[in-house]
Amino acid sequence: MPQKNMAANKDKxxxxxxxxxTKVFAEAGYSGxxxxxIAKAANVNKATIYYHVGDKxxxxxxxxxEVIGQTAAGIAARMNNSMTPAEKLATxxxxxxxxxxxxxxxxxxxMRAVESGGQILSPEVAADLMMIFGILLEILEQGAREGVFIKANPFIIYLMIIGAVAFHRNVEANWDQKPELAMLFKQMDPDFYTKLEGSFSISVANEVTRLLLRALEKQGPQKD
Amino acid sequence: MPQKNMAANKDKxxxxxxxxxTKVFAEAGYSGxxxxxIAKAANVNKATIYYHVGDKxxxxxxxxxEVIGQTAAGIAARMNNSMTPAEKLATxxxxxxxxxxxxxxxxxxxMRAVESGGQILSPEVAADLMMIFGILLEILEQGAREGVFIKANPFIIYLMIIGAVAFHRNVEANWDQKPELAMLFKQMDPDFYTKLEGSFSISVANEVTRLLLRALEKQGPQKD
DNA sequence: AAATAGTTTAACTACATGGTTAGATAACTT
DNA sequence: AAGTTATCTAACCATGTAGTTAAACTATTT
Incomplete structure (x- = not known):
């Protein structure tokens, strides 16, 4: 099966x-x-990895x-300068x-990237993480400047968001293997888990947004 | 140096x-x-580990x-039935x-325990985690029952707390090796990081509590 | 003191893993 | 088509690691 050219093949x-x-690292972590x-998962000879990319x-x-950069880019793309701080936070x-x-x-x-706290991280990755965090920082600063948000520690807000979204996705991914756990959570908050339109992640995002806006906005929705 | 008896020596x-x-697992993770x-860190021959405890x-x-059980016990010990839901949450x-x-x-x-979502976890550990979560669940339910808290997904609240406290402690632990990162965070929220009495963790806990109470309480502090 | 049971150790095994090499194969150039 | 270069592969190596063993050592019992 001949390819167009070498470059294309190389890229593939x-x-x-x-x-x-990405798949194997995600499942097993760095040491695991x-x-x-990885070579098997990629259908590639192990030496090819060392040839093209380098060591582990x-x-x-x-x-x-790649992964964190994509996240940063994805967020930045959705953001719009004409939005209010609250809208930006939701986005x-x-x-x-x-x-x-x-x-x-x-x-x-x-999580492992944040967890390692900069230990294994290259400058590039650190920059990616800082970019994601920087976007939030700006939103919070704008909100405070305009007097719609209270002052709050941005890093803690950041960790709350990441913690909730990332962990939840992760636990949820293991529900297949622990059906009794899934059942338990669904019993705890039936409304949330039964009438979710779209995906879990979106529902989680909505709930996190609702809570954080209540926490941050100077005059939040009083009755609920 | 003779010991009192064998049992004492065994326990030691x-x-x-x-x-x-605990130390080595914390630093390197399970596979790492x-x-x-571990044997070196414990000043013990490797075979002794297999003799007393078993395999890895x-x-x-x-x-x-042990670790998670201690946490659960510590939390339960501080709690007091005469407290309001808000006080309980702070505690x-x-x-x-x-x-x-x-x-x-x-x-x-x-984090690795939650992360693995019950994969490696033994029933005992799962029970410990559920106990920690269960305490929060009760607090939130009591708050909702008494009409002081809004209804919110307890698991998400849980993840926000764990995420913020655990991650922050972790990143902070690496500040020695990344002083420029520490500097950056301190610039971001000077009040928070300079006039902290006691420890970082306590300050983080206070901030998380403040935010979550604003998010949860039906009539939170309006002006700030 | 001798015997016994509990504890610790050095040495070892089997195997997985990160990384390399020399050669094969395919693609591009002339 | 021949020669050259880029890409890929099977086989290999050195090292690290989980787990075992048989023997030494120590406390307890008789």
Whole structure:
């Protein structure tokens, strides 16, 4: 099966490698993932990985950069300068949720990135993370400047958002294997889990947004 | 140096093993931790671990059970039935923060536990996690019943708390190695990071509590 | 003191894993 | 078509790791 040209083939190979690596890293973490397993998942000889990308750490950094970079880009794309801070916050949260939805391996990878606190992280990845965080920072600052948001620690808000969205997606992904756990959660908040239109992630995003807006807005909705 | 008796010596050995294992698991995760390393950290021969505790997974489960169980117990101990839901929530959050403060390896271990979504978890550990969550559930239900809290998804609240407290502790722990990151955060919210009395974790807990109470209380503090 | 049971250790095994190499194959150039 | 370069592969190597074993050592019992 001859290809158009070498470059295209190369790109396809690298694509396969990165996809396989993302999947395996997401499932098993950095140490838990083996290069052999990644090679198998990518349908590629192991040496090809070393030829195209480099060693395991280089591969990991590349995956992180791609995954987190996509998230940052996705959020930025949805944002609009004419929005109010509240609208922007809603967009921000649902943007993260949406990316998580489209890109299931993201949460564990992202969590490990934050978790390591900059240990394994390359400057590129750190920049990606800072970009995601920076968007939120601006929203909160604008809100405070305009007098619609109270002052609050932005990093804590950030962690609350990531924690809720990423963890929830992750726990939810394991519901198949723990049906009794799923049942329990659904009993706890039937409204939430039964009449969800669209996806879980979106519902989670909506709930997180509702709560954070109540927390941040100077005159929030009083009755509920 | 002769010991009182064998039983005491045995307990001390197991104690050393569990402490060493907790530390190494926290730093490196399950796959990243090697039994040799744990043995070294515990000043114990590797075979002694297998003799007293069992294989790597048994050791991990035991560590998880101990760490998470301590958290649950610590929170429960601080709680008091005569408290209002708001007071209970504050106690709950600061209880988690306090345990995290006293027990630094907790966040990464706990995160991996939640993260794995019940995959590696033993029934015992699952029960511990459910106990911690159950306390929050009761608080929220009481608040809703008494009409002081709005209805909200308890699991999401839970994830927001854990996310903020655990992540923050973790990132903060790496500030030594990334001083520019620490500087950045401190610039972002100077009030928060400079005039903190006591510890970071307590300050974080206070901020999380403030935000969540604003989010949950039907008539929260209007002006701020 | 001898015997016994509980505890610890050094040495070892089997295997998985990260990484390499030399050669094959396919693509591009002339 | 021949030669050159980029891409890929099977086989291999060195090391690290989970787990075992048999023997040494220590406390307890008789």
């Amino acid at each position: 190979t690298i694509r396969r490698i990165l996809d396989g690596a 993932a083996s290069v052999d397993e 750490e280089a591969l990991y950094v590349r995956v992180l950069h 921000y949260i649902s943007g993260i949720a949406q990316t998580v939805e489209n890109y299931p391996p993201l949460p564990p990878v992202m | 050995t197991i104690r050393r093993i569990l402490d060493g294992a 931790a090697s039994v040799d390393e 997974e048994a050791l991990y489960v035991r560590v998880l059970h 709950y959050i600061s209880g988690i923060a306090q345990t995290v403060e006293n027990y630094p390896p907790l966040p990464p271990v706990m």
